[in-house]
Amino acid sequence: MLDLIETEKNFILPHIRQGKTAVDFTMGNGHDTLWLSRHMGKDGKVYAFDIQEKAIESTRKLLETEGAPNNYTLILASHHTVRDYVKEKICVGMFNLGYLPGGDKSLTTKRDTTLAAIEAALELLDADGALLIAVYPGHAEGAVEGRLINDTLSRLDRKEFCVSKLQIVNSPTSPFFFLVEKK
Numbered sequence: 001m002l003d004l005i006e007t008e009k010n011f012i013l014p015h016i017r018q019g020k021t022a023v024d025f026t027m028g029n030g031h032d033t034l035w036l037s038r039h040m041g042k043d044g045k046v047y048a049f050d051i052q053e054k055a056i057e058s059t060r061k062l063l064e065t066e067g068a069p070n071n072y073t074l075i076l077a078s079h080h081t082v083r084d085y086v087k088e089k090i091c092v093g094m095f096n097l098g099y100l101p102g103g104d105k106s107l108t109t110k111r112d113t114t115l116a117a118i119e120a121a122l123e124l125l126d127a128d129g130a131l132l133i134a135v136y137p138g139h140a141e142g143a144v145e146g147r148l149i150n151d152t153l154s155r156l157d158r159k160e161f162c163v164s165k166l167q168i169v170n171s172p173t174s175p176f177f178f179l180v181e182k183k
């Protein structure tokens with residue numbers, strides 16, 4: 001069976017530019033931050049955001065244990081404030097929405113801040129850059145978030161962005177993702 005959350009990374013790989021900047025908008029336990037850190041290389045930069053101290057701690061531990069390049073900055077703040085921290089253009093950005101697996105489900109991503117973070121990410125995106133946005137529609141906030149993101153991304157100018165969506169159509173509560181590529 002297709003594992004969308006593994007498959008999604010193949011879609012941003014062609015947009016990664018070593019030595020440039022990437023953002024993990026939802027750090028969680030740090031698996032995506034680690035992946036980005038390795039792929040951006042020692043001269044690149046990775047900024048990662050989460051609102052939970054617990055996420056910062058487990059991500060730092062993972063990055064250190066795995067010997068990730070020293071190219072990351074872990075930020076305890078909501079991702080919609082990204083412009084306060086990231087001043088340069090980014091080649092890739094990843095959103096893995098929802099809540100920490102095994103954590104407090106009330107600390108999930110929420111529609112207003114998610115949409116504001118996506119708007120900011122679109123502004124930061126460099127030419128030929130890409131965003132990956134994974135949505136978990138199996139819980140109530142995730143379902144609404146997914147619909148609103150779909151509406152927002154559908155309105156983007158197709159001369160500037162190409163927006164794709166990959167979803168398992170006979171399993172509507174399974175995670176799905178959007179790929180936003182800037183021309």
Ligand SMILES: C[S@@+](CC[C@H](N)C(=O)[O-])C[C@H]1O[C@@H](n2cnc3c(N)ncnc32)[C@H](O)[C@@H]1O
Binds near residue numbers: 026028031
């Ligand atoms: C599904 S987890 C992310 C998984 C992670 N990418 C990984 O590789 O382990 C979603 C994370 O988003 C975080 N989150 C929720 N609201 C947020 C916000 N406004 N800004 C940044 N992170 C947020 C949650 O605390 C949670 O850790």
